[in-house]
Amino acid sequence: MDNIRNFCIIAHIDHGKSTLADRLLDLTHTLTERESQNQVLDSMELEREKGITIKSHAIQMEYVYEGTNYLLNLIDTPGHVDFSYEVSRAIASCEGALLIVDATQGIQAQTISNLYLALNHDLEIIPVVNKIDMDAAMVEDVKDQIVDLIGCKRDTILSVSAKTGEGVPAILDEIIKRVKPPQGDSEAPLQALIFDSVFNQFRGIIAYFKIFNGTIKKGDKVKFFNTGQEYEADEVGILRLKLVPRGSLNAGNVGYIISGIKESKEVKVGDTITHIERPCDKAIDGFADVKPMVFAGLYPVDADEYEDLRASLDKLRLNDASLTYEPESSLALGFGFRCGFLGLLHMEIVQERLYREFDIDVITTVPNVSYKVHTTKGEIIEVHNPSGLPAPTVIDHIEEPVINAQVITKSEYLGGVMKLCIDKRGILKNQVFLTSDRVELTFRLPLSDIVFDFYDKLKSISRGYASFDYHLDGFQTATLVKLDILLNGEMVDALSSLIHRDYAYDFGRKMCEKLRELIPRQQFDIAIQAAIGAKIIARETVKALRKDVTAKCYGGDITRKRKLLEKQKKGKKRMRQIGTVEVPQEAFLAVLKMD
Amino acid sequence: MAGIYIHVPFCKKKCLYCDFYSIGTSSKISQYPILIEKELSLRKNFIANQRIDTIYFGGGTPSQLEPLQIDYMLKSISKEFYISHDTEITIEVNPDDISEELLQGYRLAGVNRISIGIQSFIDDELLFLGRRHNAQAAEQSVILALNNGFKNISIDLIYGLPNSSIDSWRYSLEKAFSLNIKHLSCYHLTYEEGTVFGRRLKNKKIEEIDESISIQQFDLLRELSIKTGFTQYEISNLAKENYHSRHNTSYWQGISYLGLGPAAHSYNGDKREWNSSSYNDWAQGIESEKPALEYEILDEQTKFNELLLTHLRTIWGLNLLSLKKDFNKTLVNQMLKSAEPYLKTGKLSIVDDCLRIPSKYLFTSDGIIGELIQIDD
Ligand SMILES: Nc1nc2c(ncn2[C@@H]2O[C@H](COP(=O)(O)OP(=O)(O)OP(=O)(O)O)[C@@H](O)[C@H]2O)c(=O)[nH]1
Ligand code: SF4
Ligand SMILES: [Mg+2]
Numbered sequence: 001m002d003n004i005r006n007f008c009i010i011a012h013i014d015h016g017k018s019t020l021a022d023r024l025l026d027l028t029h030t031l032t033e034r035e036s037q038n039q040v041l042d043s044m045e046l047e048r049e050k051g052i053t054i055k056s057h058a059i060q061m062e063y064v065y066e067g068t069n070y071l072l073n074l075i076d077t078p079g080h081v082d083f084s085y086e087v088s089r090a091i092a093s094c095e096g097a098l099l100i101v102d103a104t105q106g107i108q109a110q111t112i113s114n115l116y117l118a119l120n121h122d123l124e125i126i127p128v129v130n131k132i133d134m135d136a137a138m139v140e141d142v143k144d145q146i147v148d149l150i151g152c153k154r155d156t157i158l159s160v161s162a163k164t165g166e167g168v169p170a171i172l173d174e175i176i177k178r179v180k181p182p183q184g185d186s187e188a189p190l191q192a193l194i195f196d197s198v199f200n201q202f203r204g205i206i207a208y209f210k211i212f213n214g215t216i217k218k219g220d221k222v223k224f225f226n227t228g229q230e231y232e233a234d235e236v237g238i239l240r241l242k243l244v245p246r247g248s249l250n251a252g253n254v255g256y257i258i259s260g261i262k263e264s265k266e267v268k269v270g271d272t273i274t275h276i277e278r279p280c281d282k283a284i285d286g287f288a289d290v291k292p293m294v295f296a297g298l299y300p301v302d303a304d305e306y307e308d309l310r311a312s313l314d315k316l317r318l319n320d321a322s323l324t325y326e327p328e329s330s331l332a333l334g335f336g337f338r339c340g341f342l343g344l345l346h347m348e349i350v351q352e353r354l355y356r357e358f359d360i361d362v363i364t365t366v367p368n369v370s371y372k373v374h375t376t377k378g379e380i381i382e383v384h385n386p387s388g389l390p391a392p393t394v395i396d397h398i399e400e401p402v403i404n405a406q407v408i409t410k411s412e413y414l415g416g417v418m419k420l421c422i423d424k425r426g427i428l429k430n431q432v433f434l435t436s437d438r439v440e441l442t443f444r445l446p447l448s449d450i451v452f453d454f455y456d457k458l459k460s461i462s463r464g465y466a467s468f469d470y471h472l473d474g475f476q477t478a479t480l481v482k483l484d485i486l487l488n489g490e491m492v493d494a495l496s497s498l499i500h501r502d503y504a505y506d507f508g509r510k511m512c513e514k515l516r517e518l519i520p521r522q523q524f525d526i527a528i529q530a531a532i533g534a535k536i537i538a539r540e541t542v543k544a545l546r547k548d549v550t551a552k553c554y555g556g557d558i559t560r561k562r563k564l565l566e567k568q569k570k571g572k573k574r575m576r577q578i579g580t581v582e583v584p585q586e587a588f589l590a591v592l593k594m595d
Numbered sequence: 596m597a598g599i600y601i602h603v604p605f606c607k608k609k610c611l612y613c614d615f616y617s618i619g620t621s622s623k624i625s626q627y628p629i630l631i632e633k634e635l636s637l638r639k640n641f642i643a644n645q646r647i648d649t650i651y652f653g654g655g656t657p658s659q660l661e662p663l664q665i666d667y668m669l670k671s672i673s674k675e676f677y678i679s680h681d682t683e684i685t686i687e688v689n690p691d692d693i694s695e696e697l698l699q700g701y702r703l704a705g706v707n708r709i710s711i712g713i714q715s716f717i718d719d720e721l722l723f724l725g726r727r728h729n730a731q732a733a734e735q736s737v738i739l740a741l742n743n744g745f746k747n748i749s750i751d752l753i754y755g756l757p758n759s760s761i762d763s764w765r766y767s768l769e770k771a772f773s774l775n776i777k778h779l780s781c782y783h784l785t786y787e788e789g790t791v792f793g794r795r796l797k798n799k800k801i802e803e804i805d806e807s808i809s810i811q812q813f814d815l816l817r818e819l820s821i822k823t824g825f826t827q828y829e830i831s832n833l834a835k836e837n838y839h840s841r842h843n844t845s846y847w848q849g850i851s852y853l854g855l856g857p858a859a860h861s862y863n864g865d866k867r868e869w870n871s872s873s874y875n876d877w878a879q880g881i882e883s884e885k886p887a888l889e890y891e892i893l894d895e896q897t898k899f900n901e902l903l904l905t906h907l908r909t910i911w912g913l914n915l916l917s918l919k920k921d922f923n924k925t926l927v928n929q930m931l932k933s934a935e936p937y938l939k940t941g942k943l944s945i946v947d948d949c950l951r952i953p954s955k956y957l958f959t960s961d962g963i964i965g966e967l968i969q970i971d972d
């Protein structure tokens with residue numbers, strides 16, 4: 001066990017974690033030439049397309065240091081706020097962390113939040129300044145920032161370029177010298193923490209674990225502590241780019257198990273694996289449950305696919321522990337699920353993964369945060385769906401979630417950032433100059449004001465130089481209204497939203513305008529109205545189509561015209577019928593497309 | 596019964612709105628009739644053993660061909676097929692190409708119907724469209740054709756131009772009806788991809804005409820045609836009694852036709868073929884006796900949809916009795932079910948077992964037909 005090191009790479013988004021992982025894999029010859037490519041651990045198609053890491057990815061390397069063989073388990077983690085749950089679980093399986101800081105950007109909001117996550121788990125932190133090859137690199141300044149932040153010695157900070165490989169070899173040596181080997185006893189009863197899982201079409205459900213104590217062997221009879229389910233370990237092994245079977249794995253190691261698990265719900269991330277005979281007496285502390293930040297309805301485009309959607313969500317959840325869902329139904333969209341997400345990027349990723357990995361196309365409805373409704377009878381109801389709002393007469397008052405937000409910005413953008421936060425109903429709590437030209441602001445803000453477009457606005461105001469991190473921080477009273485959308489007089493429940501009264505008029509007007517663009521002209525006029533209760537606050541009309549004709553339809557035109565009409569009809573079939581009005585899928589997401 | 600279409604892909608100048616396949620005029624023209632003859636002998640089996648009721652020289656600009664060349668091609672056809680004195684033989688001509696000699700020559704070759712690409716009787720509009728002729732030449736061309744023995748004259752007009760108005764359209768229409776023509780094709784301007792107009796529209800250099808003016812222009816067309824004894828037998832085609840274009844009509848009645856020349860389309864009830872839209876590929880294909888073409892075999896549903904798409908454009912509509920005879924019940928019933936709301940609002944009618952779109956609703960026919968066609972889930 002003295003020859004094992006478990007470490008993760010953490011940083012703010014885009015600071016170069018995955019690229020650094022590439023270099024470490026090169027140095028340890030972990031991959032064949034054929035396997036290696038840029039950001040190789042971003043193995044999901046979506047990660048490659050978007051150029052960001054979505055999932056933590058563990059991989060084992062072998063390295064010889066001063067004549068001794070070492071096993072190094074590396075976990076690359078995502079940087080985006082929406083995936084911080086991935087980071088926190090990776091941290092729980094490690095004894096050390098490489099904290100990467102981009103030399104051109106300096107310390108950013110997630111540098112700090114991820115650092116604290118690691119410190120809370122007593123991880124050994126090895127700070128690394130990356131991208132020193134770039135002209136804009138400010139290596140010394142950034143080292144100053146790191147010393148200020150962590151209170152470490154300046155000469156313990158490594159400087160590297162993950163791109164050119166300069167300085168990278170020292171990292172491996174430092175890991176071996178500075179990160180503690182895992183504690184634990186291979187002879188003790190088995191105690192292994194499940195930190196992730198995945199559904200594989202060919203192999204079924206695979207669980208990833210870290211062994212805290214004991215040894216697991218192929219063929220062992222094991223049980224999952226919390227669910228009580230028992231299995232035989234059909235296969236255990238270590239994680240390379242692919243799964244590599246092994247006869248047994250000792251305490252301190254990271255690996256996988258395939259054991260004929262039937263249903264997704266049998267595997268819970270955070271559960272402990274132990275032996276049926278000689279079980280451990282206590283489960284490892286799992287992970288704190290994540291609290292979803294936004295909720296939205298997910299409905300199958302093809303209403304017949306409801307059961308498929310449920311099965312797909314079950315499977316996806318294996319690999320995305322932060323996803324929550326419960327059944328709901330809508331008059332406009334039929335049967336679907338109310339899902340909780342950590343943010344809008346997370347929501348987009350879930351939608352994309354359902355499509356790519358499970359071939360299910362879904363409609364998402366207007367997202368909202370969850371509210372606490374206090375009734376006149378003194379009950380408290382959690383509402384995360386506009387239709388779940390009780391009648392106004394029984395509502396005493398409503399509370400909305402608030403967050404504590406840290407914004408780090410260059411001081412030249414301070415004015416703009418302040419204005420943005422205050423416009424979003426923010427209250428400034430604290431302001432510290434980190435260096436002469438960098439400020440950290442702490443704001444208390446309503447969550448509903450930041451989930452939609454705050455991040456994009458912040459980036460554009462600061463030309464990309466401001467970063468942002470947040471945590472839920474209680475509730476406050478809110479004057480909330482339910483805004484309904486009517487099409488030719490019929491309310492469309494899937495388009496209703498819960499919104500602060502001050503924003504309702506503006507929002508209703510924009511919503512109507514956007515819907516007018518998105519709903520195609522039909523054979524009759526379509527009235528689009530926004531209403532609060534019985535009061536109409538905005539209106540637009542989609543004029544009836546009066547010219548819809550092909551001028552020429554001769555020999556050469558017939559095939560083309562037929563194909564066009566067939567395609568249009570297919571498109572229409574995918575639309576939802578609200579009364580007599582046909583509404584395209586995009587319309588249900590109108591709210592996300594408004595500026 | 597079948598037709599032959601010969602595409603003549605040569606134009607002196609490309610009109611700004613046009614997406615027909617055409618290339619410039621060149622030495623290729625002289626070889627053209629020989630290639631057509633060869634293509635005919637290679638592909639005649641497509642419509643084997645059928646009587647030829649209509650032959651159509653379309654373009655492009657067929658009036659770039661000499662009468663002797665037309666004569667040559669008609670003779671080639673008559674060697675392979677039976678052509679009677681009754682066969683409709685049409686040539687499309689451009690107003691500024693035609694002369695007495697040319698018209699006499701075409702007539703001697705056997706052409707008995709002439710279709711003149713007038714487009715407008717207003718100079719500004721012709722200029723805007725990028726046509727080679729002016730209003731005076733337009734009018735003269737009709738008179739010239741009449742004086743040279745053509746009784747069956749058709750002209751083309753375009754409405755819905757951004758710079759047109761109800762009055763300018765009335766002017767062109769009245770001018771047309773005042774000349775002794777038998778047939779009139781009126782097309783609303785469309786902005787096709789790949790044309791200069793298509794690009795200008797996309798770059799917002801020109802703006803589409805207001806929809807309400809389009810509609811009024813269409814209504815004016817219906818109104819004036821009734822007054823002058825023309826029947827609007829298809830959305831864009833009008834004729835005096837017994838003078839509807841047999842050729843055009845064959846497209847909407849599912850009659851077979853063989854298309855010759857690059858980009859020409861053919862149909863024989865079960866199959867559609869389309870020649871390569873590259874002059875050189877087409878020509879090489881003919882030379883090497885391996886015609887460069889693509890095809891589609893029509894399944895029942897496709898045939899059904901094409902039938903709706905074509906028949907409902909015409910005054911004759913769709914005969915439901917023969918439809919029920921020719922197609923499976925589910926297709927017909929599903930279609931009739933989709934038709935119900937339109938029958939209620941009068942946008943469709945059934946009279947004497949014929950399903951029709953009444954003429955005042957023809958301007959929304961795509962939407963209606965689009966509902967009636969059937970697709971797989
Ligand atoms: N010039 C230079 N570019 C680098 C270096 N390291 C990473 N990059 C670039 O920075 C960008 C982000 O790199 P990634 O490795 O994907 O960053 P990441 O931290 O894994 O990003 P997330 O996982 O999405 O948080 C890529 O375009 C890399 O090519 C470096 O040392 N020098
Ligand atoms: S409109 Fe006729 S003449 Fe003009 S380019 Fe097109 S085919 Fe040629
Ligand atoms: Mg990454």
